[in-house]
Amino acid sequence: MSGMIMLVWNVLLLFADALSHEDFDACKNSPCQNGGVCIRNKGDYTCQCSNSSQNGRLYGGPNCTVILQGCERHQCQNGGTCSPFLRSSQHRYSCNCPEGYTGTRCEISTTFSFEKSGFLHIETALEDTLVLLNITLSFRTVQKTATLLHCEVDEYVLKLQLQNGRLRHSMQWGNNNQSDLVDLFQDVADGHWHMVQVFLYKSVLGLDLRDPLCTAKTCHKEALVEMDLGSGSGQSSFTLIQSVYIGGTGNGQVNPDSYFLGCMRDVYIQSRPVVLELKVRAEQFGVTLGCRESDGCEDNPCKNRGKCIGLGWKKHKCECHRPYEGSVCSEEHIAAQFGNEDVESYAIFYVDDDPMDTFTISMFIRTRRLNGLLLVFSNSTSRYLHVWLDGGKVKVQVNHFEILQGHDRVNDGHFHLVSVHVAQGMLTLLHSARTQALMASQGLTVRSGDMVHVGGLEDRKASLAFRGYFKGCIQDLRLNFNHLQFYPISTPLASYRLKTIVQVTQGCTGDNYCKMKPCLNGGVCYSMWDDFTCSCPPNTAGWRCEKLKWCELSPCPVNAGCLTHAQGFDCVTNVTFREGNPIILFRGNGKIRRPLHSVSLTFRTRSHDATLLHASRENDFITVFLKDGQLVLELQSGTNFSLCVQSHRVVVNDGRWHSAILSMNNPSALTSRWSMVLDERRDQASISYNSSGDLGFLREDTDIILGGWELNTGANLDGCLGSVEVGGLVLPFYAETELNMPRPQEEKFLRTSGMQNLGCWSFDICNPNPCHNGGQCEDLFDLFKCRCPADWHGQICEVRTDACSSNPCLHGACVIVSEGYECVCESGYIGQHCENKEDVCVGHKCHNGGTCLRGIKQYACLCPRNTTGALCQERMAEMPWYIDRFPSPRLPVSICGNDKWTYSCFNGGNCSMFEDKCDCLPGFTGQWCELELDECASGPCLNGGYCRNLINKFQCVCEISFAGERCQIDISDFYLYSFLLMWQNIFQLLSYLILRMDDEPEIEWNAANDE
Template identity: 50%
Template sequence: MYIETQLLDPEAPLNVTFSFRTARPVGTLWQHRVDNLLLRIELLDGHLSLRSLRGQGSSMLVQELPEHLSDSKWHTVEASLGGDVSLIKLLCTEGSCTRDFSTDIPLLEQASTLPDPGTVRQGLFIGVVGRNWGLSKVEDEAENPPAFLGCFRDVFVGSHLVLPVVAPGDSDAQANLTVGCSDTDKCDESPCQNRGRCVSQGWRSYTCDCQRPYEGHNCAEEYITARFGSKDLESYALFSLDDTPGDSLTISMFIRTRQTSGLLFILSNTTSQYVRLWLEGGRVIVQVNNFETLTGRGLVSDGHFHLVTIKLEKMEAVLLYSAQIQGSMSIRPIHAHAGDLVFIGGLPDSRASGSFGGYFKGCVQDLRINSKRLQFYPISTPVEFYSLKQLINVGQGCSSDNACANNPCLNGGVCYSMWDDFICNCPPNTAGRRCEEVKWCELSPCPATAICQPRSQGFECVSNVTFREGSSVLHYRSNGRIKQGLSSVSLRFRTRQNTATLLHAQKNLEYLTISVLDSNVVMELQTRRSTKITVHSQGPINDGEWHSVELSMENQVFPPSRWIMVVDRDVEELSVSKTAAGNLDFLREGADIFLGGLSLDAGASMSGCLGMVEIGWLPLPFFLDTELNLPRPQVEQFVRVNTDTAPHYGCWGSIVCTPNPCTNEGVCEDLFDLHHCKCPSEWTGLLCQYPSDTCNSSPCIYGNCTNLEGGFKCVCEPGYSGELCDVEVDMCENTNCGEGSTCIKGLQSYACLCPHNMTGLYCDEKIREIPWYIETSPLPQLPTSACTGTRWNYNCYNGGNCSDIDDTCYCLPGFVGVWCERDVDECASDPCMNGGFCVNYVNSFECVCEMNFSGIYCQIDASDFYLYLFLGLWQNLFQLVSYFVLRIDDEPEIEWAFHENE
């Protein structure tokens, strides 16, 4: 706001009084001029200060109040401006001020317009620094505080009220003034556009943190996009660095393209191009110092804008797409200097641009190096930027080329232009990006007996054909336009023959034969400069079912190679030739190919059906073009030569059920060249000629059934008897167990439990009695376990335990048998030497030696040692005494001698 005052006495001070309120720490409140003296009241860091400027001198601080006044409270200040001394004084602060003044205070009229430069000798600016007062360049160039943002009230100049008043409607002496004192947050009104973030500065002040590519106070201005390669012109831009950016560089830009290759950015000096960015395969590639290279993982050639950023910080380079890291690498430090050049989109030399995929075709927007912009077309918002030197064929905006100008759509397709691209609306019977693929099968080209199968650039009518021994074979040759390599064969067939020729192809000495030999599929191949190879299938295939066979080279790129056979797509049972052979390119021209036999003269040797047969993915067609509704359009074809003989279309087996071979009302089932009779329940046999199996119901419970005329016979298992083998035989009824032994019945067997003085399988062997003079420990009385079986209960003897296996026991060491009924005789092997007597114990034995021997087995001869003799005598004496002591209470013995009971 500008106010003119009367110039009465230049030496007299001007007295002003005002109240203000703000939260901003800086701002110009007053500016007063008398002649060449300029006085300014301003806020700096929240403190009120008075400054003066005279003539060509510099600004000087006159006074600064110690109170912090940027606290959103009302403060009243009195100032004396001009005269001998200029002063400012804080009269009061909100809460201690009173507003008591007369209502007839005279008003000071405001100026109607701003003063002309050089004509004003006295005047006031309130809330802002006065411009163009013509004092000096020093004042114009001085760094002044910003305009005051807050509220004024009760502003007096002398005794005249200045604010609040109503200014004339056409006055330009004031701006941005509103009645009242509102401190509402301006960010509540969402002033920032284009997704900009509003940052409140207090007192209706704000700044906008703009999202790229927008700039301006309210983010309303967008950086102008540069179009490169419009109408396929060679275009590029050249910038120059006006300063030295430093050792760390951040290069970023928005790019939009559908081109998968092209030069984006080059930063170079007089000796090298030390930073390069280009597109390859739709990905951004970064190269630093002509050596280190980094490739982005994602594609940017989809026609959308992508923010591409490369950060070069000391020893590392990081590539980002829209803040997503695409990769990083270690680099040698780079040094950019003032005067270095930046090329965008290409280089002046087209051959040099071709090394990086050619000139860029697309759009670039908001290009920056660090914080400085590289503007192809400047915007109105002031920003820091590097100088543009050249702009060659670079347009403004991001318009699209008319991709439909040359009508790229084929077969009646309608072209619709997209950004640097097109889309074809294809007729119903076509497909592909340019409608180049005709959907031939929708045009019904095949006869009713065949199924149409789409092929590359054409179609094929798929059917089966039937061969019988003696019928005509099918003869094929190439149409002479096959260019692709032939390295595979596939076919489908069904037969019950043990020997048959499926396919035979020959040209001079080179040939290929696929046949059935001994029920297996066999391939024989003889090519030039290789020996004959043979591949066999892993199993028989003459079961009358459909089988597929796929033959291919193991290495199709570098022949010769081994050949692989896969039957029924079972890759785990594949067969491989032992040696290598070449490919089938000899069939591309001049070769004869036969299906069903070896030649036309020999006739068909196959009896069965053939399905689709392909050589190198090219089919051998069963139908002639004259039999189709449309001719085949594909260029590369095998053509059937024998046009005078039509094959038997479809798959038909021989007649095996007419007349019905099945007797006794059996039903004949056709299994392709084989029949099967489904017999009534009372008949059986291949032709239902035999009565049904009387053993089918398994009448023998524990035996084998044998069919007899009018009945059956059961042969029982051991342990069972009866007509149906359902009666259990008592195995202990007639046994060989000796006298005094106990028969133990088992399943289909028995065992003999012997008394203490008998042994053997049938307890018929008497145990040798121990002489009276040999001391033995009594055998332990081991318990018997009663067990429950599924068919009967049984016992486990001699400490044996019941087993989870029916009718068996877990035995203690030293006992054997199904029920642990037999003690193992450890003396059976006669382990005692030199006449020693063996005493059998449970799971052990003891040798009682003669006088002259000792040791565990009586193996030591002690006859030459008196000490051993003396000890032996004492041992026998001790045994004798022990015997008398133990037998002192026994009945008299009949005799002392050792004897056996016969």
Template identity: 45%
Template sequence: PKYNSLPLLIYFNIFTKQAGPPHFIGCLRDLRVDDVPLVPVHWPKGSTESLTHGCIERDRCVDDPCQSRGTCHNQWLSYKCECDSPFEGQDCSEENIAGRFGDGELESYAVFTIDDDPGQDIVLSMRVRTRRRSGLLLALVNSSGSYLRLWLQDGKATVRAERSPSLTGRLALSDGALHHVTVRVQQDQMALFLSSQKQGEVSVSMPPVRSGDAVYLGGLTDRRSSASFGGYFKGCIQDVRINSRRLQLYPIGAPVSSYALERLVNVTQGCASDSTCRNNPCQNGGVCYPTWDGFTCSCPSHAAGQLCEEATWCERSPCPPAGVCRPRAQGFECFSNATFYDDSAVISYKGNGKISRTLSYISFRIRTRKLNCVILHAERGPEFVTVSIQNSYLQLELMTGPDASLKLTLKSQHAISDGEWHSVEFSMLVPSLPSSKWIVNVDGKGTISSVRSGNLDFLKDEADIFLGGFGVDVGGSLAGCLSTVEIGGIALPYHGNSEVDIPRVQDEQFLKMSPRAVRGGCSGADVCVAKPCLNGGVCQDLFNLFSCTCPSGWMGPRCELHTNPCSINPCAHGNCSVHSLGYQCICDAGYTGANCEEKTDPCLHHQCSYGATCLRGIHGYSCLCRDNSTGKYCHRPKLPVSVCGNEHRNYTCFNGGNCTDGIASMCSCRLGFTGHR
């Protein structure tokens, strides 16, 4: 009776191997039969099993026995782990092994056979890892064909059941991360989930999943059928489930209920990455760091972009002030203009021995007034090329190629020695051929050669290339401005490696061999420094040529001519008349010179003869004849004079005439003379 008033707890742990419902496990209190308390101490010896006093209640999950984020469920004497995908086992310590599909770009797939009847309502799930944007993930196939397909389209999961619209997820899976994909078909509705996030739902009409149906992972046996859904999958597939059944690619230690694997074609165990850095896809000196099925490039300071393909050499301003930096494959180049004078030194170059491209053209811009000069000359053995100006026209002379005995000569259509900039390109019409016709293009106007010649590959090695003349010892002949010349797209730089802040790193280069610095920019002779314009004219520099802008009243190349030259009375002793672009003075007697400023000597060129004396007069001269001559210029000999008459009246006959006395005196003239006397 005393025991009846005390609470009594009895812990039962009863197991049985007999068939039937399991025995009770737990605690009982105040157990009475016919209101009579049953106290264990009064029970016959041997009548109890697995029974103790008190109520032992210990949480078996307190020690967190489930690994890999598994959920623990306490069961008094033990615990049960609910494992997250892809883990299995009593403690969730074993991971379902992934299968690597498409390793080495091989066509791979796996085939399983359904051996039960899941029916129409199913939950299909898998873990996917890929960087590809397309590929077939799973297909359910019966005797009539595939009736449910799950594939990647533009990186997104897409699912479609037979005779039903497709359903595409909103999130992309092609980022190289693991994604959990779930397709749930229930009551003719199909929903798509990505990592528990619902992506959408559509109505479907799908046949039930039956025993004997096949499940294809990664692709179908037929390549064409696989191509309809993005082709064979490349990446990893892990922990595929249909309801509670697994599609196990590789066995693990823990017991797993899986459908039978029928075929495994080119699928490798695990989820190893491709060797994406094996051939170093990073450019411009970038360092490749592999990621799963991908890589990242660590770019040096001079490069940017996913592959370091965007060279940023020019952002570091490596060129001198006169140069403009332009990116080149794997490097940069400094472009500028250069000024050449008649006495400028010729610049020499050589290839660096690493030029691999075909050299099929020469391009540059030029500004000159020189009628004849050499722009570029290069030779190696019998092969040579010369670009020159002949009588104001550009000319290419080339001897190279399979038939090096035939010289190609090509001249431009138009003259270029006008002091203006001209764009020039000499190029092969068909660079891929061993020999071809060439074309010269000046400011967009082309001329094609009549004969063929080879390319300029002989300039790659050991050839001396000269700018501005035929050679260093010959001297320069170009006077004017020249841009950076390019041969096959490789520059002949005016700035050597010692003149730039960063060494050029590109493989293909022409090296400047001349140590002397080049005069940068474009400047002609200072033609106005001598003040060639007169009378207040303004001099204009037209590049190695000047022009005078004359003030009002003046004209001529140097403003040396007055527009009305007579208005300033230039003739000192004469009359002015306008004549052509100038004037003419008609001098007064006794004056001479362009402006009648000089007095003349009338006797300087006199015509007095027979020893006569020239007598200067105001408006000329006269001749003082000797006794034996007479006439204006004393040209005639002086003939005798006869006189007749008396002392009161006489009559004289000249030039040998005879005087006759009579009533009236008269002269009888000699032959050749006439007149009264």
């Protein structure tokens, strides 16, 4: 029985134990904190901690109570996200890399770019033969057709390609031209990133596009293929090599255009990343790390200032400036040269479309010629449009009517874009897109079948009517958008047909003008386009070095000046004539051919009557002379009458230099009136009444005399002559033998006789000095002038000057002294000439800060407190404490005077009937009552009593032991009396303090002139 009971108890205990284990819940008490999730595990639990931040922190540990600190100093790069965790109670972290990066710290880039013909080649051994291909990658491109992957395994070739922007995955086996493929219909050549996976697993060929908008139906395709690689688990006794080309098919690629152009990232082959930085065993060509997100304009592909327009990622097009064409504006239109070596050339084009009545003709032209025919448009009946050059400017004529002309020249040897635009009945002429002129052009239309003549016409006479054939270059000639090509370029262009081309050469080289050796005198010729320039030696000048710079060769004597002209040079100087000295003779050299119709000369003299120039031959003569100091011309040539020209009212014998030009008014006439211009004052020219011929009789066998009248007499000119010219030819003061080299000019005058005194000099009239009393002599050419001291005058400073005769003293008396004069000024005025009013306060002597008060002829000092005296120089004793220091003013001030001047009466004084005096109250005195009588001056207070000066009286303030009106009573021995006197004094003091006493500063006037 007991055994049965034990058995029952055991069964009950086992059942109870089972129930207890079944009912126990370890997560019942929520052991996981901070958002952790509790997971039961056979009577235990595990906490799965939250990946979300809890109050800004992440937690870990068994119950998610440990703050994770692994990310506090993490080293995740390139935007990688840090994830902290605990491992064996150690704080750790891991990096979650963004797309395009890998590595424990996201430090490795998986992005690379494919340039032109670039690819990446990788060979790996397959570990599982059942999976021949498993590649995942992301790419971006705008290329519509390209090879992304090319994989070779045994005899199988697998490709991932773009066809018209769509993905295609294909497989080909052996030499079988047929292939299995799968493709998608999404356009992925849009420049955005796309992720794709291709695989071949067992017999399934798959393509998977993983875009955000994709679904399994739209972006996932599979196909069953036949394979013969054995069967089983995928393990084989041999190793298969997988050869993968990324971005192309290798160096032997048949179609270069199928290379991939774009970027890839996160390429995984058999789940292994392809990273260039890891230097895996791979070949790479034209592959660079990273992916530049820019269009094709970043590298400025357009040449010759072409404008690049971006068309998306890595795509662009070039808008070319004329005259350039091509995909990158690298090809220039070939210029056509007309008139090479001055031959007549032209070209003819057919118009084979119908531009109608709105069209533009444009071209570049380059020329240095002023004239030439550019374009002629004609139809079967007439020539209806002409464009030509006239004077370097473009002209346009429609139907032989109105002519339109531009205002800018185009013949400077540079290219100019010239356009003629016809629209809406108006014709506009433009240079480089700037409007030059416009006019109406009704009915002007270009039709199919019309012809365009360029550079000239077949008919030479018709070309000459429009200034002849064109010489220069024409480039990029267009009618609207159709070209008229003289020599076609490789870029395909819409062009009109060229019918005829005559003597038009290719290029724009210009003629070689230097072959004609145009430079003279050793100049070196340098070719410019259709022109030349000469580099001249140092002693030559001019366009062709035709002008010799003779003066740089120092042909003249030291003291002479050199004048260069086209034919040679002349040496010029001044020459001096004195009465009795020899005259100078000149003659022409017999080779003078030019007309002589002028005489010019410069001179300086003080002679009243003298001959400057004279020449005569038979009845013809010329004389230039002075009469009464005026210049006169007498001339007779080719007539029986002589003419006379005189410088009326102009005296020229003043010792100064003067110039004169004597010339025919009408040089082309047989006879003409003559004019005289002095000192270049053409508005004051003198003109003869009669007419005469030119000076042709002076060309040869005629003596020209300077300085006198006759050959056998001395000079009567006292003075100097400068340059003298006849018909522009110099009369030389030097003989040919006196020059360093002969003058090369053919036409010239020669000096035949006469001894010249070179230079211009006067008599030494200042030696000895004619001026007396210290005067300085000034040489005025044969005349002197004395500059006298201040107290002398006269022609030679012989007369003493009365310095006071000019009344130099304005407000004073003039007194003559040895140094000149001196002014004694009136009262109230100062200065060298008594010109300034005197300020009596200037330099005043008021001491201790006293203020200067201006008066008439004198000043007074307004003294500050505790000072007195005329100049405030005396200090006053400090007043006792019981004396009022700041009394109010007692008496008023009166202002007196008239409209000219005023004065003040102080201390209650009144204005007086007498000028500048005041009537004063008792106790005050002075001119303006400014002085108060000092009743304390006699010291009336005894026994140390303080005297208080009052108006017209005084008051004594006694010491404690004295009393009385003058402090004369000694009360020190009488106590009661002293007590009474003390109260008396206190009463007196209080009475005094009540009184209103004036304690203003004392004013004492002082005559400034008395000091």
